Amino acid sequence: MQDFLSKPLSPTRAYSFNDCQLLFRYRTIDKLPERPGAAAFKGTLIHSVLEDMFDLPASDRTLDTVSGLLPAALEKFLAEEPEVAFAIDESLEWPGGASEPSVESQQLLLSSARSLTAKYFTLEDPRTLNPSEREHHVEVELGAQKIHGIIDRVERTAAGDIRISDYKTGKSPKPAWAHKYWFQMKFYALLLWKSEGVLARELRLLFLGDGVVLRHSPTLEEIVSFETEVLELAARIKAAVLAGTFAPKPSKLCDWCSFQKLCPAQGGIELPLPYSPTS
Ligand code: SF4
Structure with a gap:
């Protein structure tokens, strides 16, 4: 369990905890096998x-x-x-x-x-285009919490401006579903800001499914506030891991979930924890 908590938090892992804690547990702690999608x-x-x-x-x-x-x-x-x-x-x-x-x-x-x-x-x-980095891995420490991510593409101007681009093979989301995409992009902006001290000038999402580009220019206040959001989320993950409680959260995601038979919200039986909780 300590091993798990010492690993750096990625945007996917962090966001999946918000989606459904039980799904997060089965994927990242139990590491149950899933058919590749x-x-x-x-x-x-x-x-x-x-x-x-x-x-x-x-x-x-x-x-x-x-x-x-x-x-x-x-x-x-x-x-x-x-x-x-x-x-x-x-x-x-x-x-x-x-x-x-x-x-x-x-x-x-x-x-x-x-x-x-x-x-x-x-x-x-x-x-x-002339990207400075592709599949760029960045890891930083926010106090005791390590975070990391792999950025699809980074471009830099001679003046030092940074643009972060990410490819998505699906269609662009309706505004109500866009939060998770911007969470990921702000996570990348936070990583670069913490590692280089430079705030990205532009975040771009390229949706190949319907040929749409979404853009956002983050402010410093936004990234500072996002850092607090990430730390609060990391604290909630730590508390859930220590207590050994991971609540199922039924949503549209359940239709694609591999663990319905192991989910109490779907009439299944939750697997015993693979470790002993400490709180
Ligand atoms: S079936 Fe739904 S609620 Fe249950 S673990 Fe999967 S995503 Fe979560």
């Missing part, structure tokens, strides 16, 4: 190609060239992480042994990934 893997594939794209000479960063990177990237994932087969081909029984996704399911995935890549090219021209 198709949408999540497609996101991973697109992210890897959009990252590798910037290794190409600027003039080669065209839709045809970048789309052409997708099959090799998929092949590499399948060779290095065989479990992604279960995300690609829903007809494969999970959990199961080593499996090959069908050719049709791979083609379907690649076709969808090509459409998303094409949408990306309607949002910006990567031939004009």
Whole structure:
């Protein structure tokens, strides 16, 4: 348990505690296995190609060239992480042994990934961009609490201005559902502000699902207040871990939750804690 509490908090982990504490527990403390999700893997594939794209000479960063990177990237994932087969081909029984996704399911995935890549090219021209960092890992300490995150892309101007960009393969959210996206972006801004002392000039979310870019320019007051929000959330997580109580929070998320049979809110039985609470 102390091991868990000493790990740095990521934006995903922090936000998932707000979504549902029991889901947070099963995923991050019990680490129960879940079938890899198709949408999540497609996101991973697109992210890897959009990252590798910037290794190409600027003039080669065209839709045809970048789309052409997708099959090799998929092949590499399948060779290095065989479990992604279960995300690609829903007809494969999970959990199961080593499996090959069908050719049709791979083609379907690649076709969808090509459409998303094409949408990306309607949002910006990567031939004009020169990111200073990609998949940038930053870890800082807020007092006794460590936090970290991996930022998709950072650009810097000669004057020192910073722009943070994040790719999303889904559609842009309605305003009522946008909070979790801005939570993640403010988390990144907080990480850079704490590590470099510079406040990002612009936070950008690129939604490839519907070709929408959302932008926000954070103020210092906003990031200072966000730091307090993160610390309060970290304190609530610590209190729940020490007490061993993780409340289920039924919502639309339950439809996709892998743990319905282990959830009292869904008529299931909660698993015993894998450790002894201390408070
Ligand atoms: S089924 Fe819903 S309430 Fe239960 S753990 Fe999953 S997300 Fe939480």
